[in-house]
Amino acid sequence: MALSRAERRTLDEIARRVAAEDPEYARRLSAFGGHEAGALGLPARRSLLPVVLVGVLLAVSFAAFAVATARRDGGEPARRAPHVLLRP
Amino acid sequence: MGRPHTVPRHAKGRTRTGDPRPRADTDLGAAGKLGLPQSTALVVGNIVGTGIFLLPASLAAIGTISFPVMVGTTLGAIALALVFGKLGARIPTSGGPYAYARNAFGEFMGFWSAWSFWLTAWGGNAGIAVAWVGYVNHFLHWDSTAGKTAIGLVGVWIPVLINLTGVRNIGLFQTVTTVLKFVPLIFVAIVGLFFVRSENFGPFNATGGSAWSAVALALGLILFIYSGMESVTIVAERVKDPAKNVGRASVSGVLACGILYILATVAVFGTVPHGELARSTAPFADSLNNMFGGTWTGHAMAVCAIISGIGALNGWTMLVAEMPMAAARDGLFPAAFARLSRRGAPVTGILVGAVLTTLMLVFAYLSENTFNTILLFASFTTAIPYFFSAAAQLFWLVTGGRTVSRARMAKDLTVAVVALVFSFAIVYASGEQAVMLGILAMLVGVPVFIWAKARRGEYGSRDRQPALPAGPGG
Helix, strand or coil: CCCCHHHHHHHHHHHHHHHHHCHHHHHHHHHHHCCCCCCCCCCCHHHHHHHHHHHHHHHHHHHHHHHHHHHHHCCHHHHHCCHHHHCC | CCCCCCCCHHHCCECCCCCECCCCCCCCCHHHCECHHHHHHHHHHHHCCCHHHCHHHHHHCCCCCHHHHHHHHHHHHHHHHHHHHHHHHHCCCCCCHHHHHHHHHCHHHHHHHHHHHHHHHHHHHHHHHHHHHHHHHHHHCCCCHHHHHHHHHHHHHHHHHHHHCCHHHHHHHHHHHHHHHHHHHHHHHHHHHHHCCHHHCCCCCCCCCCHHHHHHHHHHHHCCCCCCCCHHHHCHHHECCHHHHHHHHHHHHHHHHHHHHHHHHHHHHHHCCHHHHHHCCCHHHHHHHHHHCCCHHHHHHHHHHHHHHHHHHHHHHHHHHHHHHHHHHCCCCCHHHHCCCCCCCCHHHHHHHHHHHHHHHHHHHHCHHHHHHHHHHHHHHCHHHHHHHHHHHHHHHHCCCCCCCHHHHHHHHHHHHHHHHHHHHHHHHCCHHHHHHHHHHHHHHHHHHHHHHHHHCCCCCCCCCCCCCCCCCC
């Protein structure tokens, strides 16, 4: 569930207070999310870009592995697993 | 049966992202829901696709040792159907195995069950479509790559159009096609028994190897024939009185299919000489020919297979969209999958699934061997939602913390353990390559989970606030 506006304001206030009281702690935390719009807000779109890229990379790698497996084994897999086309 | 399940107040009427729940205004009243006959038709229609039309020939190459394997598998499938009945009564919400795994083991296992099923559903649809094209070409003979692709696209996209019109039309189409496919098959199964000749059955073990290797081969074929038994759990919110009907439809659907499979296999084995059956490309037509003579039976069974295939594609197209819809409402799949049209259709899920199936289909005609290899992942991912559903039932049985009847507890535990072992056996039977590709395909889902959770705008697990989605109708 998304945070309400009041909750966001409270969290921003807490974040500001923590940053004022303990700048070193705030600096360490910023390494994890300093570029976000708010202290605990939704991630910026660019933050999610690496996630999308790694998802695409994994999907493409999966297809490449499957093609490589098919080429290595010739027609054998289809004969070993006829249940694939029996389903359902 | 453990703790009573309640819907948390915050889950009613809103999604996990705080948006109002998508409502279906016109099609999801009581009249727009699936009754028990339609729910059972969904189970039977999704289990019986195109595979059964070649199953007796495939089993003939193994021998009559397949019969006890089929009986054992049917018992395992019935146990799993009983488990789905219990789980459906406990959590009568869409998503089925997703909801069970999520409630028992947390969000990530719920997501992985949904992801696994989603991969199985659209990947398997490509497999059905390829087989369906073969039966249509019995009449059309469009044997070029373009011709086969065109037929396949019709097979994939007609069910899409039906699904977009809402659950009422899906149920009607499913009921009609299930009756049209089931009646001819059960006719062969029952009438064929009167024409059985013992000398046709052939050897007990026809493989030439050990009995164990024959059993393993038979398991590799037979363990998958009940795939689809979970169908009605996934659309539970589209079912009238889901707490009762999910279980009834699952068990009666599996029982009907079990009787059909066993009788039909015995009848075809007994009416077609073993050598001829092992080479047959149309065993049911050969069986009818041997009973009544003539050549019309090949055409009749091809028509039956066409109806059966399009019915299965219709039902699986529904599931392709319903499972991610349930996960998306909890913020565990991209939010677009949760949106419903005015007719109550999860449009994004239907279209994304159909596009992926279409891509696989095109790929099938560009490189059949690669297609078959990639599709191996589906035989592994089939088992994951089964395994975690049975595990969820076991978990709740042993963690209930309440007074129970010992006899009932023993019965429920036995059923849950049999179902769990059955699911485990499916993983083994899917083979090494399928497990390898299946695990890779599952891992591809992890970034999707990260993305969906991040987009939900919160940190960490929501396990302390288990939420059940309200029905599509609100």
